[in-house]
Amino acid sequence: MDASSGRDSGHLMLITPDRVFYAGLLGRPRQRCSGAFHVYVALTGNLRLTSEGGETCEGELLVVQPNRQHTIESDYRTVVVVTVEPESVPPGTLDRLANGLAKDAAASAHRVRTAYAELRQRPLSGEVNSAGFDRLCFGQALPQRTLDPRVVKAIALINRFSGEPATAESCAAAVGLSTSRFLHLFKDETDISFRSFRAWKRARHLLHFANQDLNLAHLAQDIGYPDSTHFSHSIRRFYGLKPRAIFSGSRDLAIYRSGETQADLAVAR
Numbered sequence: 001m002d003a004s005s006g007r008d009s010g011h012l013m014l015i016t017p018d019r020v021f022y023a024g025l026l027g028r029p030r031q032r033c034s035g036a037f038h039v040y041v042a043l044t045g046n047l048r049l050t051s052e053g054g055e056t057c058e059g060e061l062l063v064v065q066p067n068r069q070h071t072i073e074s075d076y077r078t079v080v081v082v083t084v085e086p087e088s089v090p091p092g093t094l095d096r097l098a099n100g101l102a103k104d105a106a107a108s109a110h111r112v113r114t115a116y117a118e119l120r121q122r123p124l125s126g127e128v129n130s131a132g133f134d135r136l137c138f139g140q141a142l143p144q145r146t147l148d149p150r151v152v153k154a155i156a157l158i159n160r161f162s163g164e165p166a167t168a169e170s171c172a173a174a175v176g177l178s179t180s181r182f183l184h185l186f187k188d189e190t191d192i193s194f195r196s197f198r199a200w201k202r203a204r205h206l207l208h209f210a211n212q213d214l215n216l217a218h219l220a221q222d223i224g225y226p227d228s229t230h231f232s233h234s235i236r237r238f239y240g241l242k243p244r245a246i247f248s249g250s251r252d253l254a255i256y257r258s259g260e261t262q263a264d265l266a267v268a269r
Contacts, residue, residue: 009252010120011078015207016259017159018088019133022081023116025249026074029240035192035200036083037094038064039101039137041112045075061109063098067192071240080116082137087155087190087197088130090145097138112137128258150175151189154182158198161205165224168194203238208257210250216243 011024020036023043031052040047042060049062052069064070066086072079086094101108115136131141147155154171164170171194172182186194205223220231220243235243 011250011252012119012254012256013207013210014119014128014133014256014258016128016130016133016257018085018130020081020083020204020207021115021119021133021137022083023078023119024253025077026072026079027241027245027249029071030236031069031071032238032240033067033069034064034083034238035066035196035204036085037066037097039082039108039112040064040072041080041082041109042074043076043078043080043113043116047075047079048073059105061101061105061112063101065094065098067196080112082112084142087147087192088145089142091191093142093145097142101138108138111139147189148185150177150182151186154186154194155197155201158201159205161202161223166198199234200238203234206235206243206246208255210246211253211255212247214247216247 012022013024014021040049040062046058046060047062048056048058049064050056050071050073062072064072084094084097118136130144134141153175154166157166157171157174160166168183169179171186172179175182177185183194186197190197202224206219209219216231217228220228225231225234232243235241235246239246241249
C-alpha cells in the first residue's frame with residue numbers, strides 16, 4: 001500500500017484498480033457523467049441528485065449507474081463516494097447492488113460511514129483487494145467478472161500511462177485481431193465502446209495525482225491527452241469540475257493506492 005501525505009483533515013481516498021473510496025470535498029460541480037458506478041453518502045444531512053431528465057431525489061445515500069449524467073449537491077461540504085468499475089463485475093450485479101442499497105438506505109449509509117471511520121483510525125497497510133473493499137463498504141463481496149484474455153490485455157495497455165497512448169489499432173495488433181473484430185469483442189465484453197472506456201480510464205488516472213502540486217499541462221500530456229483544452233473538457237465532463245478546482249480542493253487529501261489488476265499482469269506476458 002502506497003500513501004501520499006495529507007494533513008489530518010479527515011479527507012482521504014483509497015484507490016484500487018477496480019474501486020475507489022473517497023471522503024472529501026464535493027465542491028460545486030456542474031453536471032457530470034462518470035464511467036463508474038457511484039454510491040454517494042452524506043456525512044451530515046442529505047444529498048440531492050438531479051438526473052439528466054430533470055428528475056430529483058433526496059436522501060442520505062444515493063446511487064448512480066455508470067455513464068449517467070447527473071448533478072449531486074450536499075448539505076455538508078464533505079461527502080463519501082464509493083465507486084465500482086463496471087467491467088469488474090458481471091452484468092446485472094450493479095443493478096442488484098443498487099436495489100439492495102436503496103432497500104435499506106439508512107443501514108447502507110451507516111455501513112459506509114463506519115467504513116470511513118475504520119479507514120481513518122487504522123493504518124492502511126498491505127494490499128486491499130476488491131473482495132475486502134466490498135465487504136467493508138457493502139457487507140458482501142461482489143462477484144468478479146471474467147473477461148476474454150484478449151480484452152484483459154487490452155485494458156492493461158490502456159491503463160499503462162507511459163509511452164505512446166494505446167489505440168484500437170495497437171491493442172488489436174497486440175492481441176492478434178483485426179481492428180474491427182477487436183472493437184466488436186471489446187464492446188461485447190465490457191458493454192462500452194473502446195473509445196469511451198479509454199476516455200474514462202484516462203480521467204480516472206488523474207485521481208492518483210489530485211493532491212500533488214503539478215504543472216497541469218505537463219500532467220495532461222503525461223497521461224495521454226493531446227492538449228490542455230481536451231484535458232480540461234474531458235475532466236469537466238466526467239467530474240463536473242475543472243482540473244484546477246479538483247487539485248485546489250484536494251491539497252489536504254491523503255491518497256492510498258493498492259493492488260494490481262489481472263490486466264496489469266497480462267501485459268507483462
